[in-house]
Amino acid sequence: MGRHQHPHLPTTEAAVRAIRTVAQEFGLEMTVTDDIGADRTSRHTSAGALAVLDPDGSLPHEAYVELGGSPSVSVQLFPEDDAKITVDGVVFDDVPRDAAPAFVRSVHGGLAHVKGRFFPPGWWLIVPLPGDETYKELVFRHTLTPWLSRNVR
Structure with missing residues (x-):
């Protein structure tokens, strides 16, 4: 831990790595877009863009992960420590970023x-x-x- 890094980078990357591990467990293809810098981040913290820069000038970091297989799952990881997870078109906002890998495992492991x-x-995806x-x-x-219909309990 010698040189200082932006506090958000390791956690976003750790989440991506953890989701990749789950994807490998279930044999799913995975696409990651994680080159989204401050100029392209989809939203900024309330402190404003300049306030979130580290002294070393590194940028806020978010990543977008798409998983193959059924159901279709995408995970958008935000610098603010939360994630938006979409399962076959059903959107879960404000999932804590650290919960994203367990969420994906639950969906593909048959618990969802x-x-x-x-x-x-109404119908609820649980x-x-x-x-x-x-x-x-x-x-x-x-x-x-079809995936949602098959998983009705």
Whole structure:
């Protein structure tokens, strides 16, 4: 840990590496776009672009990860320590970045499932993570993909 690095770089890269490990476990292709610098970052912290620069001038860092296979999964990792994960078109905003690898494992490991409710009516994609953490997102009926339909419980 000799030379100083931007605090966000190692964690974004660590998350990408952890997701890559999960992708290899399940034999999934993985594409990463991680050359998004401050000039191209999709959003900035409230402190403003200049305030997030390190003394060494390194830039905020985000990465976009796409996984092959079914369901389609993409993970957008933000410099603010959160991620947006999309599973077959169902968007989960504000997932903690460190939870992203476990989230992908849950989806591809068969733990994620869809539950229909009569009241309030609707289908929910439920993604359980270790440690009693669960993410739920409403699935609109017309967007029930074959993978989502197969995973209704």
